[in-house]
Amino acid sequence: MITGQFADVGKFKGPILRGLAARAPYLHNGSAQTLTDVVDFYDSRFHIGFTAQEKSDLVAFLSSL
Numbered sequence: 001m002i003t004g005q006f007a008d009v010g011k012f013k014g015p016i017l018r019g020l021a022a023r024a025p026y027l028h029n030g031s032a033q034t035l036t037d038v039v040d041f042y043d044s045r046f047h048i049g050f051t052a053q054e055k056s057d058l059v060a061f062l063s064s065l
């Protein structure tokens, strides 16, 4: 809907993550209140299997952008 090209219909543009920590809630419908909620979403949706340490490292990284 942005390019007007039929081939692009239904494609997504990933959001820019700079300054992420300042703009909760997350995802297009605001369904993730915190960055931990976003990481938990990806972990369960894609069966990633993050450890608690990995989740907290990832949230710390996302908070620093």
Ligand code: HEM
Binding pocket: 012, 013, 014, 015, 017, 020, 025, 026, 027, 028, 029, 038, 039, 042, 058, 062
């Ligand atoms: C563990 C890996 C990932 C992390 C930590 C991550 C992180 C994030 C975060 C924090 C947001 C919310 C941005 C906002 O609301 O401003 C987001 C949204 C999004 N990400 Fe990811 N991402 C991951 C993997 C991916 C992958 C693999 C793709 C594409 C193949 C992707 C595509 C998107 C899209 C399209 C959105 C917008 C979704 C929406 O608004 O509902 N992400 N991601």
